[in-house]
Amino acid sequence: MSRQIYINGQFHAPDDAKISVYDHGLLYGDGVFEGMRIYDKKVFRLAEHLKRLDESACAINLQLPISLEQLAADTNETVAKNEIVDGYIRLIVTRGAGPLGLDPFKCSDPQVIIIADSITLYPESYYENGLELVTASTIRNHPAALSPRIKSLNYLNNILAKMEGLKAGCIEALMLNHKGEVAECTGDNLFVIKNGRLNTPPIEAGILEGVTRNAVLELAREAGIETTELPMTRHDIYVADECFLTGSAAEVIPAVTLDGRKIGDGKVGPITQQLNKAFRELVRR
Template structure:
């Protein structure tokens, strides 16, 4: 499995970074996760735009221009001969000395990994997920903007652990105001009376690329969609619930905190949007 590191494709066993890289030492870096469909990276331009914006937000200089990054991603996909799969694109601060100061680092590192992926088994798409609400809240937006897709995911990991301890593969996270934010790796949508609801960006969520696609598809299907503040009460009384993400795509949720959502089965609108999403990515 060739991995792209700083302009060179190397075998995975030789794909290494320095133990002094601040991405490893302090989570100082940014990343993107992207899907490959029919040999092409889905919404590559949107993902790269978010990557460069995340880097700029943390004063991290991406060492190559956008056109070169695009070519590097496509070259990595071709080298791994992937028709359907997943890309993890990482930019770290680079190796430096011990200590937080980014001025101690040199040579930001660009790493592109291409592999196959299946986040959830097919059973979860057919029968739906059961999730819990985590006691771990999303990072306060005044501390770190949720729009930055950084390498420091400990906040989400702790919520993920709590979900796993409850026997769930995902966990819902609230923001500092007690509003619904997102799950540990996915955005959340609710359906009520035939209309679609999802938390707004100022609820402390990542501006998900798949989330944006679902909102576009809802508009095409003439499904009323709203970005508004939501509470756990809204989740509990929803007719349907589903999650979206590059790896997860569109996956139904049938139970939250041991409470059935709707009739406890994946709903019709969820299935309709999932079908529309699958057709869209294959086009």
């Protein structure tokens, strides 16, 4: 069937789904978004995603044009109309159209766009054998310039780091913050396991507070695994027993090398496997 794209309460075929070329989302990356997983026709942790969307919009002084309740209903309708069983949904809110120039207060009519489709971020072999990572020279945005907690339409910071990784032969790259500490990868949060303890960088390290990240922390605590959220350097990854990444699109995916060095024994570790299994069971519940 042909996909149906939601724009401001109406559905359009992909070729007919259009917004103004004067929209600030296109011209300046002025807007916010959420990427969400669909499992068995339901959006995983929709309320948490919408809360983060609302907070991102608030942080850039963008008033959502409809309520969160209506956004939830429209998101679910988009999933149903596209007959998605397992897939991915992208919810976007732009500043709207205005004259050329940066002034956001001259914009009107924010655009709400919802796209539901299938997604395969990484081949299955990476989930079985693990990712190879490289450290990017492009650092995470300085929090005093643009807060990494805002999930904005401007992802150029991440894209530049992603290109570094790809050119180095790695599908994902590690990003450091302005202090030289571990932040996150180009699209995923990062975890390490050392001596049975699970650690991930704190929000203050300049990361996006991932919905999947929080779900994995909950699962680990329920399983009796000690968890910490503390600053890390690359040394902590080099000497870790295990490492994995989390994200809505990526889910839980192991990493087995960083900068050409094996993490642990260079294989997917048992706690990573345990949490990956627990997460897959969670989303089906």
